[in-house]
Amino acid sequence: MQIPVEKKREMLWTMILSRAFSDTLSELCKTQGRVPGMMILSTGQEAVGSGVCAALLPEDVIVTNHRSHSHLLAKGADPRALMAEIYCKSTGCNKGKSGTLHLAVPEVNAPCTSTVVGAGLPLAVGQAFAQQYREERRVTVCFFGDGAADEGSFHEALNLASLWRLPVIFVCENNLYAGAQRYEEHTRTRHVADRAEGYAIPGEVVDGNDVLAVYASLTKSRQRALAGEGPTLLECKTYRCHGHSESDPQHYQPEEEIRSWRGKCPIPRLSDNLLAEGRITRDEIREMQAKAEAMVRDAVSFAEASPYPLAEEALEDVWAD
Amino acid sequence: MxxxxxxxxxxxxxxxxxxxxxxxxxxxxxxxxxxxxxxxxxxxxxxxxxxxxxxxxxxxxxxxxxxxxxxxxxxxxxxxxxxxxxxxxxxxxxxxxxxxxxxxxxxxxxxxxxxxxxxxxxxxxxxxxxxxxxxxxxxxxxxxxxxxxxxxxxxxxxxxxxxxxxxxxxxxxxxxxxxxxxxxxPEEEYLTPIGKADVKRPGGDVSLVTWGNMLGVAFKAAERLAQEGVEVEVVDLRSLVPLDTETILESVRKTGRLVVLHEATRTGGFAGEVSAVVMEHAFGELKAPLRRVTGPDIPVPASPTLERFYIPDEEQVVTAVREIL
Incomplete structure (x- = not known):
């Protein structure tokens, strides 16, 4: 598949931005009390969100999960609004109601982030149903982890989406760990994608650290969805370089395994490819990195300077008028 | 109609x-x-x-x-x-x-x-x-x-x-x-507001707050008590959330007595919430302790005799009302 160079540069940019974002948060977590809550990062997994979102149009919808930051940034969410929400400040995209875990950014069509494992899939089915019902030319993508494939909601959602040929793409970001369980400790299914067969939909295994492969697969499944042929289950094999959250000591992940996967980092993989093709210079890459770091620094300053919501604002936003 | x-x-x-x-x-x-x-x-x-x-x-x-x-x-x-x-x-x-x-x-x-x-x-x-x-x-x-x-x-x-x-x-x-x-x-188009209770039968002696299927039981009990000269005010909540506390309190302030009736089981049932609202806001106006008439704390059984035992009936309501008169 021929991928336009501008798309490749866009993917490189969103991966670099996501990495700067997560590296900064990881550092901030080392200072007690600076960022509240449970910090769950996607360090090393950026190719999935970047590849998927680059293949989407702005009107396409994503439903994401607890490991959402890189998906949301790749979908175009404002880093300042995200960071302020992660800091639980009133200027955050959800006014401090969601915090780092439930970031909702409907303005970039990322309306639902669920931290209940597997819950995103039925929600995505509903979004895709609305798209089909209104005969819109857009699709819904649901991001979830390998652990979510063990939930009943996964199976109910795949079955219904297949039955109704809904324009939804189920993207399993298989980072090899569900909590402290390695993949083979929580299921005997060889690949999550194998489960697609049970629902009569295509299932595909993709190298989740190869952003171009992710982009190509998503593009194909998106076209399929738009043609009325229904959902696809795309399993992106990647690796959780950090713990489940930043407080997880990762004692159950072999050091050699972590080291080896760090060597498969998706960012140099793409930038080396672009350099080899003469599509980018080392200076341009350094500029991208500097720009991303500056944006994240600005987002942190914005978040730290922002006020917390007033206590009584807790009572707002429960009900629609 | x-x-x-x-x-x-x-x-x-x-x-x-x-x-x-x-x-x-x-x-x-x-x-x-x-x-x-x-x-x-x-x-x-x-x-x-x-x-x-x-x-x-x-x-x-x-x-x-x-x-x-x-x-x-x-x-x-x-x-x-x-x-x-x-x-x-x-x-x-x-x-x-x-x-x-x-x-x-x-x-x-x-x-x-x-x-x-x-x-x-x-x-x-x-x-x-x-x-x-x-x-x-x-x-x-x-x-x-x-x-x-x-x-x-x-x-x-x-x-x-x-x-x-x-x-x-x-x-x-x-x-x-x-x-x-x-x-x-009604044949013509109408909307009924959510969050507004309805006094289905006015009365001055005791407030009987209920909802759903138990309204029929409330009516039967009110009929029987009326024959004894006791006027029961039947308040149908219609909505539990939002709860129309105004209508409940207005009725209780008038009658000074409260019985809450629901088919659901007792412990943690919504009668507890209705009772708490009344205790918080109209305790001084109560002339007697309130009463709850509810299903017992058991799963709903299948046999007709057992199921009838489960579902609250007018006899239980009449008894509850008499206890607080």
Whole structure:
């Protein structure tokens, strides 16, 4: 598949931005009390969100999960609004109601982030149903982890989406760990994608650290969805370089395994490819990195300077008028 | 005036709202072609009028049904989905409790979720406790959900129409015993407001607060007590959330006595909430301790004798009222 160079540069940019974002948060977590809550990062997994979102149009919808930051940034969410929400400040995209875990950014069509494992899939089915019902030319993508494939909601959602040929793409970001369980400790299914067969939909295994492969697969499944042929289950094999959250000591992940996967980092993989093709210079890459770091620094300053919501604002936003 | 069962009244509400707004659709197990064929049932004939695009029979898949509603509502449709029996909401509870109720709040008020989940409920048809279990108090305990439980066909129609037009998730609980109890329903279009209780029978001696199927029991008890010269005021809550505390308190301040009646089990039942509201706001006006008349703390049994024992009857209400007079 021929991928336009501008798309490749866009993917490189969103991966670099996501990495700067997560590296900064990881550092901030080392200072007690600076960022509240449970910090769950996607360090090393950026190719999935970047590849998927680059293949989407702005009107396409994503439903994401607890490991959402890189998906949301790749979908175009404002880093300042995200960071302020992660800091639980009133200027955050959800006014401090969601915090780092439930970031909702409907303005970039990322309306639902669920931290209940597997819950995103039925929600995505509903979004895709609305798209089909209104005969819109857009699709819904649901991001979830390998652990979510063990939930009943996964199976109910795949079955219904297949039955109704809904324009939804189920993207399993298989980072090899569900909590402290390695993949083979929580299921005997060889690949999550194998489960697609049970629902009569295509299932595909993709190298989740190869952003171009992710982009190509998503593009194909998106076209399929738009043609009325229904959902696809795309399993992106990647690796959780950090713990489940930043407080997880990762004692159950072999050091050699972590080291080896760090060597498969998706960012140099793409930038080396672009350099080899003469599509980018080392200076341009350094500029991208500097720009991303500056944006994240600005987002942190914005978040730290922002006020917390007033206590009584807790009572707002429960009900629609 | 037309005489309709509650299922028929629900059917009229669905038809009217589906004709009015093309973004209303219904989905659930057997809402189009079902295993129960009966003109008294709520979705009879809707498939014929609106077609399979808007009347969606789903697999037996409660989490997916509820998730369908939440996702489609966020996208701007107005889903009305059915959970066949109240105990089955446990299978859909993550979508209802963690998503329908919370996602608006989590969005900081950016998204809204205009959905209705119709739930069939009630004991009395011998199906046992996995089909009969009134769980309205569970749902009322989740901020973000409106909980409506009509007692008459007319209220069911007007409340369901309001629920479909409401921008919040509404749990709409229909007692199946009421499908077969016809009552008058106005012919002309009307809406019944959610969150407004209704004094179904005025009286000055004791307030009897109830909802759903127990309204009939309340009426029977009130009739008997009237023969003894005791005037019972029957307050039908209609909605548990929002709760019309004004109407409850106004009645209790007038009568000075309160009995709360529901079919659901006792411990943690919604009578506790009604009682607490009265104790907090009208303790000084109570002339006697309040009483609760509820189902006992047991699963609903199957045998007719046992099931009759479970369902509160007018004798228990009359006794409770006499105790506090």
């Amino acid at each position: 037309q005489q309709l069962g509650m299922g028929q009244a629900v059917n009229q509400a669905l038809r009217e709202e589906m004709r009015r707004n093309s973004e209303v659709f219904i989905a659930g197990e057997g809402v189009g072609v079902g295993i129960h064929v009966n003109p008294m049932f709520p979705t009879t004939g809707l498939l014929e009028e609106f077609g399979s695009k808007r009347v969606r029979d789903t697999p037996v898949s409660e989490a997916a049904i509820a998730g369908l509603a939440v996702g489609a509502a966020e996208a701007g449709l107005r889903p009305v989905v059915e959970i066949m029996f109240n105990p089955f909401i446990t299978l859909a509870s993550d979508m209802i409790v963690n998503h329908a109720a919370k996602l608006r709040y989590l969005s900081g008020g950016k998204s809204s979720f205009p959905l209705v989940i119709r739930v069939k409920t009630g004991a009395g048809f011998g199906a046992g406790c996995q089909h009969s279990h009134n769980l309205e108090a569970w749902l009322a305990h989740c901020p973000g959900l409106k909980v409506v439980m009509p007692a008459t066909p007319a209220d069911a129609k007007g409340l369901l129409k309001s629920a479909i037009r409401d921008d919040n998730p509404v749990i709409f609980i229909e007692d199946m015993m009421l499908y077969f109890a016809p009552g008058p329903v």
